[in-house]
Amino acid sequence: MADAVITAEGLGKRFGPVHALDGVDLELPAGAVLGVLGPNGAGKTTLVRILATLLKPDQGRARVAGFDVAEHPAAVRRRIGLSGQYAAVDQFLTGQENLVMIGRLYGLTRRQARRRAGELTGQLELDGGAGRLVRTYSGGMRRRLDVAASLLAAPPVLFLDEPTTGLDPYGRLALWQVLGELTAQGTSVLLTTQYIEEAERLAGMIIIIDHGTVIASGTPGQLMARAGGDRLELQSPPGQDPRRLAGALSALGTGEPAVDAAAGRVVLPVADGPGILPEVAARLAAAGLQVSGLALRRPTLEEAFLALTGGVAAATARPAHGTRSA
């Protein structure tokens, strides 16, 4: 507790009748990465905006880098970097000009700002575009430039709101690598994401929020275990009833198999992932069944939600309700 860089107690925020946040507690130890996972509209962005001093909470309190966000926002702002959900960069400036501007506003001298801009464009693979107007950038490049802007002053606390949304795999890897280097040097990061894999890869601790409340928290391993471990996904070849696959293997699962008859697909939650593969093969052979595809994977966010909420959150776990994230 003594060296926590972010603490929040009972944070609440309403927008009219909507409880965007309803009693959120969290704690981020110095140098750690906290992943905030949840569907669109869960309250992730509201949480980030309160912690980054953009919104005042209606209830509860939060401290960031030793200062109360509502009482000492200026002190907090000197110690944070924020990369919001949309690439907040000026499209009529070049990448370099954007970064130098942000650096100057953080109080760097022109020379310092230029040097930092150069370092960051290199780290985030933006060298080729640094001298071009941002309006010529791809969506992924804008996103990376936005993240670079949040890193300009090397802030001890970093907020990243869905930083890899819209990035191609290459850009995602580059960003993950930069974040790894930053945390190795002691930067504390609060990261929101819709991708369970990303949270698992980057974050030591994860909280899952939905409808403005924390519905689960723990290390990635703990949450995976609670979500029922891995998923075995089998594809039935045409002409073979996928329910026969489900019947042959259901005893191996930790829960009921889900059968998508139209797609010929069976998904089974399993505890000991790779360990059960020989048994799967044996049972399929014994039953004389064919598979045209087989995969062992992490649960999707939707499946984890289903497991952690007992199915209640299933409807909200689909990111199809619109693009706004409150």
Added chain:
Amino acid sequence: MITEAHPAAMPGRPAPILADTATITGRNLRRLVRVPTLLVFATVQPVLFVVLFSYAFGGAIHVPGLARYIDYLLPGIFVLAIGFGASQTGVAIAEDLTTGMIDRFRSLPITAAAVLAGRVAADALRNLFVVALMIAAGAAIGFRFHAGPAAALAAVALAVVTGLAFSWLNLLLGLAVRDPESAGLAGLFPVIILFFTSSALVPVVTMPGWLQAFAKANPITVITGALRTLCLGGPTTRPVAEAAAWIAALLAVTVPAAIARYRHATST
């Protein structure tokens, strides 16, 4: 590799608000020459106003005591061009709001006033250019200052100061309506109404009686009147004081209101 300490956390920066305002001004000046719409508002439009109004109305309107209509017209056209140009400031701040730029600025250790004043300062420099361009265009078709160089400079200064009030008003409108297109309309609408009910194009005495009272109090009439005395001669103290009072009143309302709006503004 992060090699810097955390300079942002270091206290004791000299006069940060001025440095920050200058940085934001630089951003907006770059945009002025790179965004095609802004460039048109700052170059083609002012010249078109001078030429079109002068030739369209110049034949029909005879102002007693003046040989050339352009001498009467130009001070009013200063106000029109500056007012129209300022609508782009409302558009820009609403765009910054919707693109998350304001979120970014608000997460930085800078004051609200620096972000808004940086915009207004860039507008002021643009207006200086716009007024100079209109004087040149006007001179080409016969406009002359009649009250000496000091009064001429004072006219340019008053026009630029008028622009400050327009800029702050449009910042407030842009932050209030939040949508760039609506912000543009919200900025143009009052200028259009006030301009055509002012003395900018025709003397107030030529208007119907019911309109005269409104036209006399209209800030564009008051400001245009002051600009005219500085350009053409005549007693300047009272008209300029009245114009200054209007501008000061507008600023007294719009500056704190815009700053207050900005402090709570965030994208949705």
